[in-house]
Amino acid sequence: KLSQRLQVVADFVPTGARLADIGTDHAYLPAALVVAGKINFAVAGDVTPGPLQNAINEIERLQLQDQIIPRLADGLAAIQPADQIDTVVIAGMGGALITKILTAGLHQLHGVKRLILQPNIGEERVRTWLMAHHYQIMAEKIIEEDGHIYEVIVADYTLMPFRYNDRELRFGPFLLGQGGPIFQAKWQAEYEREAQALAQMKAAKQPPLDKIASFESRLNQIKKVIK
Ligand code: SAM
Numbered sequence: 001k002l003s004q005r006l007q008v009v010a011d012f013v014p015t016g017a018r019l020a021d022i023g024t025d026h027a028y029l030p031a032a033l034v035v036a037g038k039i040n041f042a043v044a045g046d047v048t049p050g051p052l053q054n055a056i057n058e059i060e061r062l063q064l065q066d067q068i069i070p071r072l073a074d075g076l077a078a079i080q081p082a083d084q085i086d087t088v089v090i091a092g093m094g095g096a097l098i099t100k101i102l103t104a105g106l107h108q109l110h111g112v113k114r115l116i117l118q119p120n121i122g123e124e125r126v127r128t129w130l131m132a133h134h135y136q137i138m139a140e141k142i143i144e145e146d147g148h149i150y151e152v153i154v155a156d157y158t159l160m161p162f163r164y165n166d167r168e169l170r171f172g173p174f175l176l177g178q179g180g181p182i183f184q185a186k187w188q189a190e191y192e193r194e195a196q197a198l199a200q201m202k203a204a205k206q207p208p209l210d211k212i213a214s215f216e217s218r219l220n221q222i223k224k225v226i227k
Helices: 004-011 028-035 049-061 095-104 123-132 166-171 173-178 181-203 209-225
Strands: 018-022 041-046 068-072 087-093 114-119 135-145 148-157
Touching: 004 028, 004 087, 004 114, 004 135, 004 148, 018 028, 028 041, 028 049, 028 068, 041 049, 049 068, 087 095, 095 114, 095 123, 114 123, 123 135, 123 148, 123 166, 135 173, 135 181, 148 181, 166 173, 166 209, 181 209
Parallel strands: 018 041, 018 087, 041 068, 087 114
Antiparallel strands: 114 148, 135 148
């Protein structure tokens, strides 16, 4: 059984997708999707030999060698043209690493219709990257598991122009509208963290005025979404 976090990701994988799971570790996600009969082809990529071995073990344990190909590769280098991948998942990493992987592998994204990204932090960076590369956000979910809050961002390739404003990039265009207790808890905690940092800056011998101003405007933005 998948963790709730990975189940949310799995639910956004289209039926019959040709999936690449980048940074797969145990290949739990592609394995569950193949076992469920939702997909029958996946590449399970990881840059680190230990996690890739975990994936190989899981694939062999479940006898999924014909459906899931493990590949030791950095980011999207795991994808080959013949795979005809149309859906890419990158889950369980920071937003900076996710966007680095996407940028480094831009040419492998040719033909990829859907990106399902689950940054542990740095969601704003991920959304900014998506906007700059024609991937429009179609859905977002925020969940809490084992004391951590996670966001899942689903984006589809489009040639239609679209824009997100600062608020949407920061909080998520869908999450802003959905709100909910987990969203509130996340931004309440962030507010407290930033308010404390601001108080420290203000108490300094030479307060960094530029930084203070930008923190104040960020805090005001958060204040408007928390109740
Ligand atoms: N995706 C799984 C999940 O969400 O549960 C596993 C997440 S695990 C915390 C992160 C994995 O990403 C590790 O196995 C790590 O080796 C892999 N990784 C980190 N950088 C990578 C890169 N540039 N290319 C491929 N895999 C990478």
